[in-house]
Amino acid sequence: MLRASVTSCDERLVLGLVDQMSMTRRSPVATERAVILAGLCLLAIVAGGAATVFDGFLAPGAEENDKTQAVPRARARVALRDGLSVITLDASLRQRAGIIIAAISPAPTDKSVFAYGSVLDAGALTDLSNRNLEAQAQVQTAEAKLAVSRTAVERARVLYRERKTISQAQLESAEGTFGVDQAALVAAQSRAAMLTASALQTWGSFLGQALIARSAPAMELIEQRSYLIRVTLPPGVTLAPPQTASAMVAGGPTIPLRFLSPAATTNPKLQGLSFFYTATADSRALPGMNLNVSLPIKVAEAGALVPESAVVWLQGKAWIYVLTAPDTFTRSEIAIDRPGPDRGYVVADLPPNTRIVVRGTQILLSEEFRAQVPVED
Secondary structure (H helix, E strand, O other), X not given: OHHHHHHHHHHHHHHHHHHHHOOOOOOHHXXXXXXXXXXXXXXXXXXXXXXXXXXXXXXXXXXXXXXXXXXXXXXXXXXXXXXXXXXXXXXXXXHHHOOEEEEOEEEEEEEEEEEEEEXXXXXXXXXXXXXXXXXXXXXXXXXXXXXXXXXXXXXXXXXXHHHOOOOHHHHHHHHHHHHHHHHHHHHHHHHHHHHHHHHHHHHHHHHHHHHHHOOHHHHHHHOOOEEEEEEEOOOOOOOOOOOEEEEEOOOOOEEEEEEXXXXXXXXXXXXXXXXXXXXXXXXXXXXXXXXXXXXXXXXXXXXXXXXHHHOEEEOOEEEEEEEEEOOEEEEEEEOOOOEOHHHOEEEOOXXXXXXXXXXXXXXXXXXXHHOOOOOOO
C-alpha cells in the first residue's frame, strides 16, 4: 500500500507541478500551493522508501507489486511466545544481514598460587662454564696439532716411497705422532661433549645451551648482574609458568621475578615441578635465601564474558539476543555491573556454552520492533 501511495503521489506531484507552474505568473498563491504539494509528496516518497529498506535487505528479489505477500512474510519472522518476542532467521538471511553467532566463553580472573623459592649459588654455573671453556680450548689445540702432524706424515710418506730420502724409522715416527694427535682430538671432543651433556642435564635445555655458548642469560648470572632462583610448586600442582612473579623474604620487601626456563631438576624435599626465575642484583636476593613466591595465574570465574558488540541498549537497559533454538533468537536482559576485558561484561546467569549474537544485534532489535507497527490494508 505504501508503494501505491508513493506512486500516486509521484503522479500528483508531476501533474500538480505542471498545472501550478503554468499559473505562476497569474497567482502567487498557486505557486505556494505547488511548493507545499511537492514537499508533502517528497516526504511520502522518503517514508515509503525507508519502510522497504529492511524488507529489501533481508528478502532481496521480491517483486515491487507483491503487496499481498510482503507483509505476511515479514510478520512471520517475529512471533510472541510466553510474552517474549521470538525472531526466526535462517542461515541465509543471517549471512546477508551480517549477523554472527558465537558461544560465550568463561570469564577469566587473576589469582595467585603459592610456591617455594630458593636463591641458587652461581658458583656451580661458573665452574661448569670454565670447564667447558677449557675443554673447547683443548679441542682447538688438538685440532691444530693434528693438522700439523697430518701434513708431516703425508710429506714423510712421499719422501720415503718416491725419493727414499728418509728412513723407515722416520716415517714410522711421523705416523705415530699423527696417530697420537688423532687420539688427543677424540679425547678432547669427548670431554667437551660430556660437559655439554652435563650442562643440559643439570640446568635444562635453555640455560644449559646458554652456558655452553656463553650467551647473555648465562653471563648475567655468572657475572652476578642477576640471581638465579629455583621456584618449586607444591606437590600435585601443575600450571604453565607465568612470565612474571613476585617473591618475599620474611619481613622484607617484595622482589620481582622474571621467568627464565623450566628447571631440569627439583627440590628433593618438596617433590613439585620447578622453574628457573631471575631477580636483579639490586633486589637484595642473596644465594642461600629461601623465598615465598606468588605466581599469578588465570582461572575461570563464575560467569561468562559477553563482548561489547553483542550488547544492544533499550530504555536504559542492556540486552543480548540468545539463540534459543535453531534459527530462533530471544532478547534477554543482562546485568552490566561487572566489567570485563575489552569493554565487555561478565554475566553471571548465563549457562556455559550459550550461543549469542555477537554482531548484528541492532538489526534484530529493529526487526523486532518493526513487526509491532500496525500495517494498514
